[in-house]
Amino acid sequence: MTGHTISEKILAAHSGVDSVKAGEVVKARVDACMINDATGVLAVRALKDMGKKQVWNSGRVIVVLDHVSPACTIQSAKVHRELRAFSREQGISHHFDVGEGVCHQLVPEYGMVKPGDLFVGADSHTCTYGAFGAFATGVGSTDAGAALAFGKLWFKVPETIRVDITGTLPDFITSKDVILRVAKLLGVDGATYAALEFRGKAVTDMSVSSRMTLCNMAIEVGAKAGICEPDEKTYEWLREDTDENTAPITADEDAIYKYTLDVPISGLEPQVACPHNVDNVKSIQEVEHIKVDQVFLGSCTNGRLEDLEMALRILKGRKIAPDVRMLVVPASKQVYLEAEKRGVLRELMEAGAVVSNPSCAACFGGSIGLLAPGEVGLATSNRNFKGRQGSPESEVYLSSPFVAAASALTGHITDPRKV
Amino acid sequence: MMKISGRVWKYGDNVNTDYIIPGRYMELTDHEEMGRHAMEGIDLAFVLNVKKGDVVVGGRNFGCGSSREHAPLALKYAGVGCVVAESCARIFYRNAVNIGLPALECPRITKSVELGDDLELDLGAGTVTNMSKGTKLLFTPLPPFMMDVLEAGGLVPYLNKRNVW
Numbered sequence: 001m002t003g004h005t006i007s008e009k010i011l012a013a014h015s016g017v018d019s020v021k022a023g024e025v026v027k028a029r030v031d032a033c034m035i036n037d038a039t040g041v042l043a044v045r046a047l048k049d050m051g052k053k054q055v056w057n058s059g060r061v062i063v064v065l066d067h068v069s070p071a072c073t074i075q076s077a078k079v080h081r082e083l084r085a086f087s088r089e090q091g092i093s094h095h096f097d098v099g100e101g102v103c104h105q106l107v108p109e110y111g112m113v114k115p116g117d118l119f120v121g122a123d124s125h126t127c128t129y130g131a132f133g134a135f136a137t138g139v140g141s142t143d144a145g146a147a148l149a150f151g152k153l154w155f156k157v158p159e160t161i162r163v164d165i166t167g168t169l170p171d172f173i174t175s176k177d178v179i180l181r182v183a184k185l186l187g188v189d190g191a192t193y194a195a196l197e198f199r200g201k202a203v204t205d206m207s208v209s210s211r212m213t214l215c216n217m218a219i220e221v222g223a224k225a226g227i228c229e230p231d232e233k234t235y236e237w238l239r240e241d242t243d244e245n246t247a248p249i250t251a252d253e254d255a256i257y258k259y260t261l262d263v264p265i266s267g268l269e270p271q272v273a274c275p276h277n278v279d280n281v282k283s284i285q286e287v288e289h290i291k292v293d294q295v296f297l298g299s300c301t302n303g304r305l306e307d308l309e310m311a312l313r314i315l316k317g318r319k320i321a322p323d324v325r326m327l328v329v330p331a332s333k334q335v336y337l338e339a340e341k342r343g344v345l346r347e348l349m350e351a352g353a354v355v356s357n358p359s360c361a362a363c364f365g366g367s368i369g370l371l372a373p374g375e376v377g378l379a380t381s382n383r384n385f386k387g388r389q390g391s392p393e394s395e396v397y398l399s400s401p402f403v404a405a406a407s408a409l410t411g412h413i414t415d416p417r418k419v
Numbered sequence: 420m421m422k423i424s425g426r427v428w429k430y431g432d433n434v435n436t437d438y439i440i441p442g443r444y445m446e447l448t449d450h451e452e453m454g455r456h457a458m459e460g461i462d463l464a465f466v467l468n469v470k471k472g473d474v475v476v477g478g479r480n481f482g483c484g485s486s487r488e489h490a491p492l493a494l495k496y497a498g499v500g501c502v503v504a505e506s507c508a509r510i511f512y513r514n515a516v517n518i519g520l521p522a523l524e525c526p527r528i529t530k531s532v533e534l535g536d537d538l539e540l541d542l543g544a545g546t547v548t549n550m551s552k553g554t555k556l557l558f559t560p561l562p563p564f565m566m567d568v569l570e571a572g573g574l575v576p577y578l579n580k581r582n583v584w
Contacts, residue, residue, distance in 0.1 A: 025564070038445040042488055045448075049575045068446060076446040124486040124510060140488040140514035142574045149578075154564075188433055189480035193509055222483065224509060277433055365442045385437045385484060387460050 003252020005160040006227050007195040010135040010249055014118040022159040022256070031117040033147040034062040036103045037069065037076070038364070039122035039140070040083050046145025055090050056151035062094040062112055062121075063087045064103035068367045069359040071098075076366075101332030101358035104128040104216065104300035109334055111238060115230035116249045120147050125300050125382065127223065130215035131208060132238065133230030133248055135195075138219060158195040158224045159258040160251075161186075165200040167266030172416045174310065175210035176302055176380065176400035178202070179217040180271035182263055184281035192222030194258055197251060202265055203228055208237040209304040216301045217382050220278040270415055273398035276386040284403065284415045293375040295320075295408040296389070297353075297401055298329030299363040302380035305330075307401040308339050312347055314405035314416055320352035321411030327369045328353045329361040353408070365389045371396070378413060380404050421521065421542040421570065423500040424550075425472035428458075428465060429534045434477045434504075435460075435484035436511065440493040442485075453489050454496030469497050474538050477504035478529050482511025482522075491515040491522070501540055503528050503547060503558075516565050519573035523547075525558035542566070 004012070004019060012020040014028040035043045040063060047055065055061050063083055071077035080098070087095035096106050104125050106112075113119050115133035119126065122144035129136035139153070147153045165178060182196075196218050203211065211228045218226025228234075230248040270284040297303070297311050308330065320326050328348050330336040336358050339345050345355050362369030363381035371377045371390035376397070379389065384396040399407070402416035409419055438460035440453060447453050458465035458475075475494060481504030482490060491514050494502065501521045505528055515522035523540070525547055532538065537550040545560040561569065571577035 025562075038442075038485075039487060041448045042492075046575055050578055067442075073446060079446050079448065082448075122486060124484065126486075138486040138510055140486050140510060140517060142488060142517035143513065146574060146578065188483060189506065189508070192480065192506065222480065222508060364445075365437075366445060383435075383437070383484060385435045385460075387441055388437050392460065 002256055003254035005195070005255045005257065006197055006229070006249055006251050007135050007158055007160055007225060010116055010118055011155055011157050013116070020157045022157050024157045025154060026157060027152055027154050028118055029152055030120050030147050032060040032062065032112055032119050033144055034064065034103055034107055034121035034123070034126065035144055036067055036123055037065045037079050037083060038067040039144065041079050042141030043122050043144035043148060044086050046142045047148045050145060050149045052149040055148045058091045059093065061092050061148060062107055063092055064096045064106055065098050066102045067360045067364050069098045072367045099333060099357050102300045102303065102360055105303070105331035105335065108132060108238065109332055114238060114240060115234060120144065120153060124219045125216050127218045127226050128212050128216040128300055130218065130225050130227035131211035132234055133228065135225050135227065137224050158193055160195045160197050161191055162197050162199055162257040162260040163263060164260055165198060165202040165263045165265055167202060167264050169202060169265055170268065172402050173268050173270065174400040174402065175206055175213045177268055177271040178263065178265055179214050180273050180281045180398065181268060183217065183220055183273065183279045185261060185263065186221040188220065188277055188279045189222045194223055195225040195227060196223045198226065198228045204231065207306060208233050209306045213301055220382060270400060270403050272403065272413060273384055275384055275395040275397065278384060278398065287397070287413045288415060290397070290413045291376060291411060292324060292378045292407050292413060294369065294371060294377040295324060295326040295404050296362040296369055296377060296379040296381065297326065297404050298331065298361055299381035300331060301382045302401050303329060303331030303335065305335050305338055307380065308344050308348065310401040311405035312344050314402060314419060315351040315409060316347055318351055318409060320408040324408050324411050326353040326408040327362055328355045330358050332358050362389050378404055378407050422540065423472060423474070423521065424537065424539040425474045425500045426470065427474055427476050427532045427534055427536045427538055428469065429476045429529065429532060430461070432478035433480045433483055436482055436487050436490040437484055439482065439490040440487065445487060445489060447489065450492050450496045453493040457493040457497035466497055469499065471498040472500040473498060474540070475499050475502045476528055476532055477502065479505045481507045483508035486510045488514045488518060491518050491520045495520040503540070505529060516568050517574040519569060521569055523558050525556055527556060531556055
């Protein structure tokens with residue numbers, strides 16, 4: 001008997017069998033399902049088209065209005081109205097309206113995911129919750145509709161690539177630089193159909209917020225899930241005690257991996273993903289001359305308190321370049337209020353930033369912070385596809401909050417260690 | 420078994436869902452309207468010229484990026500009969516089958532076809548015939564479960580027919 005990966009164990013536990021192996025197809029019970037204003041209406045229609053009047057468990061459904069929030073067109077206002085009515089009619093208490101924040105921040109903040117869970121969300125960055133030791137994966141609206149209807153879905157058990165992150169993160173280098181490095185090494189389809197397990201002391205050393213950044217971008221290499229083993233930090237973040245009966249699911253020593261990717265990080269430089277693919281990653285020295293028009297600090301990737309504090313570490317008492325606009329969007333109301341309490345938002349505004357309400361904002365290119373033709377944006381979010389943040393003739397670079405803040409300060413892509 | 424014939428629209432690697440339908444159209448809930456914006460992120464000529472049954476050919480990692488089902492829906496309602504790519508991104512692949520749009524993986528497809536070629540696809544036999552060039556390629560047919568979903572017209576009619584999950 002050989003051992004199992006975290007993904008195999010979680011999928012087996014939810015399929016009512018002792019064990020499953022990569023490649024098998026299982027019908028599994030899901031612990032929760034999330035929909036948002038980008039995908040939710042189609043999921044609700046799929047549910048109704050399946051002849052179901054009720055979701056399988058209204059306490060395990062999360063509805064978030066975050067992608068175009070507040071609504072900026074009449075059509076998006078109609079979408080919001082339809083989802084509000086759905087939540088009311090279904091008695092869904094985890095309905096998060098305009099102003100609450102980004103779905104992937106709210107789900108863990110409200111304790112809707114825990115280690116060992118099987119979670120599906122109608123959003124590709126649902127893989128973020130792997131940071132809590134869950135198997136969480138993005139699905140389309142029809143799959144989400146089926147999950148809402150039956151509380152079950154079919155899954156192909158993925159192979160797992162073990163990603164060993166070794167060494168210690170240097171100052172000003174973050175988990176964002178690590179995951180961009182991983183994207184460069186694996187390529188945008190390097191982990192298609194596979195899961196990633198992030199291992200190593202560097203991961204253990206990371207805050208849970210940093211692990212969320214790491215897992216968030218697993219989809220950018222095609223992965224079905226990105227998972228960290230849960231530890232004391234995980235439970236502390238979730239304010240949950242480890243229950244002896246539900247010991248955290250970890251990988252067996254003799255688990256079978258597709259292969260192991262070694263990612264040494266002790267000498268890692270700040271990494272920047274260049275247009276128009278997430279794996280087009282360069283070290284900061286290669287891109288330092290590039291002028292930026294807009295800096296966006298936010299998103300489910302890097303919109304948490306530690307990210308805002310990283311930016312402030314660079315910008316405290318200083319002013320951003322006059323020809324740069326800097327948009328700061330905290331990932332949730334909780335993040336917003338804590339940053340406000342600590343004076344972080346005030347100081348970022350004094351440095352010249354615009355602070356907007358918690359939402360997906362510029363990441364999604366559907367509401368605020370769009371780029372004009374010929375403009376260059378630097379963002380802490382997760383995708384730099386052509387046209388992602390506005391005009392197809394604009395360009396988007398992706399970086400850590402440190403690089404974003406340093407670049408806002410100078411007006412061109414800048415090494416945070418030099419300012 | 421399903422057979423499809425149509426002209427080729429050919430694209431490269433990593434055609435992401437933002438290219439297939441940009442984020443600003445995610446608010447749309449009407450399928451026909453989504454169809455009017457298909458491929459708008461990279462090819463404005465597509466919707467003006469696409470004909471019913473046409474085949475979208477892509478390189479590696481077709482449909483990568485977001486989970487938006489609007490992407491396969493836009494292609495389907497623009498008239499596309501089938502997507503054939505060297506490889507498909509996971510969520511797109513599943514979404515396409517769930518809404519009844521065949522998505523096939525055929526490793527050498529982009530080297531074998533050109534824009535405007537006439538193709539005939541036999542989903543059951545796993546063959547792509549290039550009528551313009553007189554060549555034939557094989558692909559691994561979809562697993563039986565996914566073929567059943569496709570033949571039912573998607574996951575919703577499939578589940579309705581069986582009334583169980």
